[in-house]
Amino acid sequence: MSEKKINIPMLGTFLGVIAAIAAGLLSGVQAMTAPQIEANKKAAISLAMDQVLPAYDNDPSTEFQTFTCGRGWDVTFYAARKDGKIVGYAGKVDNTDDGFSGTVSLMVGLLPDGTVGSIGSGDVANSAVIVTAQTETPGLGTALTDRKQQKTIVDLIQGSEAVTGLVPNKYLDWYAGRKAGDNVWGIVKDGDAINGKTGATITSRAVCEAVYAVSRTAVDNLETLSKGAE
Amino acid sequence: MSEETPTIQLPDPAKLVVSNSPHMRDKPTINKIMFTVVAAMTPALIVAVLFFGLAALEVLVLCTLSCVLAEEGWNKFMKRPSSWKDGSAILTGLLLGMNLNAGAPWWICILGGFLAIILGKQLYGGLGYNPFNPVLVARVGLLIGFPGLMTTWDKPQLGVMGIDGVTAATPLGLAPGETFIKDMVLGNVGGCLGETSVLALLIGGAILIAFKLIKWEVPLMFIGTVFAITGIAHLVNPEVYHSPFVHVFSGGLMLGAFFMATDMVTSPMTHKGAWIFGFGCGLITSLIRLWGSYPEGVSFAILFMNALVPLIDRSTIRKPFGFTAPAKGEA
Amino acid sequence: MSAMKEFTKGLWKENPVLVLLLGMCPTLGVTSSATNGLGMGIATMFVLLGSNVVVSSIRNIVPKKIRIPVYIVIIATFVTMIDLAMQAYAPASLYNALGIFIPLIVVNCVVLGRAEAFASKNGVGKSIIDALGMGLGFTLALVALGGVREFLGSGSLFQIKLIPAWQIDFMLPTSAPGAFIILGLFLAGMNALNIRKARKEGKNYKAASMDCSTCNICDVGEEK
Numbered sequence: 001m002s003e004k005k006i007n008i009p010m011l012g013t014f015l016g017v018i019a020a021i022a023a024g025l026l027s028g029v030q031a032m033t034a035p036q037i038e039a040n041k042k043a044a045i046s047l048a049m050d051q052v053l054p055a056y057d058n059d060p061s062t063e064f065q066t067f068t069c070g071r072g073w074d075v076t077f078y079a080a081r082k083d084g085k086i087v088g089y090a091g092k093v094d095n096t097d098d099g100f101s102g103t104v105s106l107m108v109g110l111l112p113d114g115t116v117g118s119i120g121s122g123d124v125a126n127s128a129v130i131v132t133a134q135t136e137t138p139g140l141g142t143a144l145t146d147r148k149q150q151k152t153i154v155d156l157i158q159g160s161e162a163v164t165g166l167v168p169n170k171y172l173d174w175y176a177g178r179k180a181g182d183n184v185w186g187i188v189k190d191g192d193a194i195n196g197k198t199g200a201t202i203t204s205r206a207v208c209e210a211v212y213a214v215s216r217t218a219v220d221n222l223e224t225l226s227k228g229a230e
Numbered sequence: 231m232s233e234e235t236p237t238i239q240l241p242d243p244a245k246l247v248v249s250n251s252p253h254m255r256d257k258p259t260i261n262k263i264m265f266t267v268v269a270a271m272t273p274a275l276i277v278a279v280l281f282f283g284l285a286a287l288e289v290l291v292l293c294t295l296s297c298v299l300a301e302e303g304w305n306k307f308m309k310r311p312s313s314w315k316d317g318s319a320i321l322t323g324l325l326l327g328m329n330l331n332a333g334a335p336w337w338i339c340i341l342g343g344f345l346a347i348i349l350g351k352q353l354y355g356g357l358g359y360n361p362f363n364p365v366l367v368a369r370v371g372l373l374i375g376f377p378g379l380m381t382t383w384d385k386p387q388l389g390v391m392g393i394d395g396v397t398a399a400t401p402l403g404l405a406p407g408e409t410f411i412k413d414m415v416l417g418n419v420g421g422c423l424g425e426t427s428v429l430a431l432l433i434g435g436a437i438l439i440a441f442k443l444i445k446w447e448v449p450l451m452f453i454g455t456v457f458a459i460t461g462i463a464h465l466v467n468p469e470v471y472h473s474p475f476v477h478v479f480s481g482g483l484m485l486g487a488f489f490m491a492t493d494m495v496t497s498p499m500t501h502k503g504a505w506i507f508g509f510g511c512g513l514i515t516s517l518i519r520l521w522g523s524y525p526e527g528v529s530f531a532i533l534f535m536n537a538l539v540p541l542i543d544r545s546t547i548r549k550p551f552g553f554t555a556p557a558k559g560e561a
Numbered sequence: 562m563s564a565m566k567e568f569t570k571g572l573w574k575e576n577p578v579l580v581l582l583l584g585m586c587p588t589l590g591v592t593s594s595a596t597n598g599l600g601m602g603i604a605t606m607f608v609l610l611g612s613n614v615v616v617s618s619i620r621n622i623v624p625k626k627i628r629i630p631v632y633i634v635i636i637a638t639f640v641t642m643i644d645l646a647m648q649a650y651a652p653a654s655l656y657n658a659l660g661i662f663i664p665l666i667v668v669n670c671v672v673l674g675r676a677e678a679f680a681s682k683n684g685v686g687k688s689i690i691d692a693l694g695m696g697l698g699f700t701l702a703l704v705a706l707g708g709v710r711e712f713l714g715s716g717s718l719f720q721i722k723l724i725p726a727w728q729i730d731f732m733l734p735t736s737a738p739g740a741f742i743i744l745g746l747f748l749a750g751m752n753a754l755n756i757r758k759a760r761k762e763g764k765n766y767k768a769a770s771m772d773c774s775t776c777n778i779c780d781v782g783e784e785k
Contacts, residue, residue, distance in 0.1 A: 011627045018631050022638040029642045036649035044653060153723045341731075349742070375733035 049078060049090045052109030052117065052128055056080035056087055065225060069217040071096070071209065077110075077218065077225055086112050086226060091214035094133075098209060100202040102135030104145070106210050108175075112226070114218035115179040116211065129172045129211055141203035144171045171207070180216035260357070263443060263494070264317030270437035271324060271489065273430035278423040282332035286423050289330050289339055294323030296343025304352045318357050322346050325365040325489060328424025329482070329529075330372075331380070338379060342368045362536045363496045366529045373529070424485045435488035444492035447504035448511075452487040453478055455512025456519075463520055471520060483515065486528035496536045503539075503546040510535045564690050571694030578702035579751050583670040587662045588703060589740040595719050598707025600655045601662060602700025604643050608666050609675060609699075610692040611639040617680040617688035632676045633667070640666045671699055702747075710734045710743055 042061075049060055060078035069075050078090040089110045095103040108129050109117040117128060131145035147167040218225065278286045301319040305312055314320070326342050349371065350364030351357065373380045424431070438444045461474035477483070482490075491497060491511050498507045511531045518527025577583045587605070592598045615635050623631050644663045647656050656663075666672065675695055680688040712718055713734035716727030733739045759765060 006626060011624055014624060015627055015630055015634070018634050022634050025638060026641055029645050033645040033649035037645070040649065040653065153721055154725050371733050374736055374738060375731045376729060377732065379729065 048107050051130055052090050052107050053080040054087050056082050067217050067221050069213040071213055073213055075214055075217040093210050093214055096210045099206045100136055100141050104206050104210055105133035106131045108211055108214040110218050114215055114222055116175045116215055129175050136203045144203050144207055175211050180219045260316045264321045266441055267321055270434040273433045274424050277427040277430040285332040289334055290327035292336055292339035293327035293343050294320055296340040297323035297347050300344045300347035322364050326368055329369045329422050331422050342372050345371045358495055362533055363490055363493050366490055366533050370529050425482050428479050428484050431484040431488055445504040448492050448508040449487040451505055451508025452491055452511045455509050456516050459516035482528040486532055491532045498539050498542045500546040503542040506542050507535055567690045568694040571698035576698045576702055577671045577695055583674055591659055591662050592703050592707035592710055593735040594711040595704055595708035597658050598703035600659055602703040605666055605699055606696025607643055608639045609672050609696045612636045612672055612676050613680040613688040613692035616676040617685045620681045636672050637667045
């Protein structure tokens with residue numbers, strides 16, 4: 001250190017100048033990337049909707065209604081229309097509070113009557129359940145929530161195409177065709193309604209409760225829903 | 231960066247390296263000790279095979295074989311003399327088998343054997359140097375590694391013997407604090423091989439104590455502490471917490487208290503230390519069982535207390551155990 | 562030191578992860594797969610490059626008293642840029658997997674360590690070489706660690722399953738305890754190799770020095 005005296009105003013100014021340059025640079029980068037980031041977020045939501053909804057030609061993200069279900073969760077329904085007619089709803093429930101180690105968020109594709117859609121049944125080609133966010137135990141709870149495409153070296157060598165659409169998950173696909181009130185819901189051996197995984201009982205129930213809540217809310221508010229949000 | 235200054239000096243393998251306590255003493259009897267422990271385990275082994283049939287036998291044989299193989303493989307790799315004949319690898323294998331489900335796939339047994347011997351024992355320098363119980367290292371490794379497989383239990387096939395193992399283990403499979411909704415009773419939860427018969431384990435424990443191979447303070451304090459703490463919890467809120475009898479007779483407590491926590495290498499040398507050690511194991515087990523996210527806490531509790539053993543020994547030891555004066559710098 | 566030596570020291574002899582043990586937080590946190598390790602490594606390398614260049618070019622005008630705050634501002638700026646850029650252009654899955662660890666590059670010791678120990682004392686050209694070497698060393702270590710953990714965990718590499726029969730994931734290597742175990746094995750392997758090499762040359766192996774008397778990262782010895 002050569003200078004014995006500390007020139008505080010000079011140091012302050014120097015630091016200020018550096019910070020100002022940094023701020024200027026950052027605002028530039030921010031401006032450059034903001035549209036792309038926004039587009040990415042939109043794309044993520046619409047990708048989820050594409051996956052659970054049948055073919056539609058409106059913009060469901062602008063046409064939604066929110067209800068509070070019996071469990072106190074907010075369920076948001078996005079209406080999908082084709083030629084002006086409602087072909088299905090995407091029911092979204094976020095942060096249900098009964099997962100094993102946190103919350104579960106999922107999106108459910110519903111037929112106009114509140115039935116959970118199924119994979120590959122005519123009009124509702126893609127309708128199904130997808131879990132959008134979870135913090136369950138990897139490998140145990142996530143077996144009930146993940147639809148992960150696994151590519152193997154064999155696929156790579158043979159050059160086989162990746163599966164388009166949703167990757168099957170027997171626990172999530174189990175809900176297809178079920179409707180609150182009409183079918184048995186549960187993870188217990190309750191008649192034929194068995195949909196649970198040993199060792200991941202709590203996750204099984206959390207997912208089941210959330211899907212049920214979406215269907216139940218839809219069935220309860222069908223009239224309001226079908227009028228659409230204007 | 232100067233390249234000349236040596237700051238980290240690795241121990242010279244040619245010299246005698248004295249590690250932290252606990253030290254395995256009187257080496258000539260390792261063999262005898264190991265086979266006495268195996269004999270003490272025999273009742274539990276027989277019961278396990280009776281309950282679970284040939285599947286149990288397969289698990290036990292595979293675990294033992296893989297442990298011996300891992301031991302010999304490591305000895306070859308490190309150019310050390312063969313050591314499987316001292317029986318320690320065989321004992322590790324049998325204990326590991328007792329900690330697995332009868333329906334465990336063959337590769338779980340093999341992997342467990344290698345985890346126990348290599349990761350749990352040999353990486354630390356071999357028998358006597360391992361700070362953690364090798365069997366529990368393997369069990370916890372597998373539990374973290376395959377949470378699904380390691381928490382699925384086969385149902386015993388031969389009715390109930392001794393104290394009921396099936397129904398007793400079921401409540402522990404549920405998350406603590408949950409009320410028993412019928413939803414939750416999905417699948418029958420049994421237990422791993424060595425957990426089911428408390429009676430056989432007690433006989434084995436009695437043999438070990440009679441031969442003075444284990445310190446009786448450890449299991450007594452371990453089980454007693456669990457009983458006391460879960461008892462208090464049950465008295466405060468019987469709706470939420472299971473009865474202390476369920477806790478004491480279920481899960482791996484008996485197996486852990488008699489065969490795991492008392493491992494000579496990884497438990498305290500002093501009697502006072504054994505009291506503390508047993509109490510700590512019981513305390514942590516109870517805490518995990520009552521409030522933790524895993525239903526069973528015996529393995530974690532013992533491993534945790536294993537880590538504290540040097541500290542316990544140091545603070546309870548009264549006079550040097552015939553060692554030469556500690557190296558300079560040691561307090 | 563020649564330019565080549567300057568570059569290669571980061572790869573092996575002074576590898577930031579495996580020898581200097583700097584930046585352990587991202588090393589242990591994100592290396593659950595080879596892809597994550599690669600993403601983290603490249604992001605850190607960019608930050609390192611940017612901060613080394615800027616710090617080196619303004620090294621003569623920065624007052625010594627406030628050099629650390631200045632470096633932190635510079636590093637934070639580059640990290641935020643990388644963060645925004647990744648959010649915009651990197652695959653969403655990678656960005657989500659790295660998550661909190663991208664902003665945390667600010668406090669990665671590798672970056673500040675190189676700024677203080679090297680860039681502030683050397684010219685721009687040398688600093689670029691140093692940043693590239695250190696960044697590459699960091700990336701390679703992370704990819705190796707991530708690759709080993711991913712392979713031991715599920716038999717796959719870069720999300721491609723190499724052993725199709727391997728159906729049930731082994732969660733130990735990909736979990737936090739596994740990170741420590743595998744890193745420990747890496748360090749042991751590194752030492753074993755170095756010891757063997759030294760023995761062949763008839764020397765005693767000496768690990769790279771890391772104590773305060775020889776390290777120049779924080780200028781302890783300099784301040785009067």
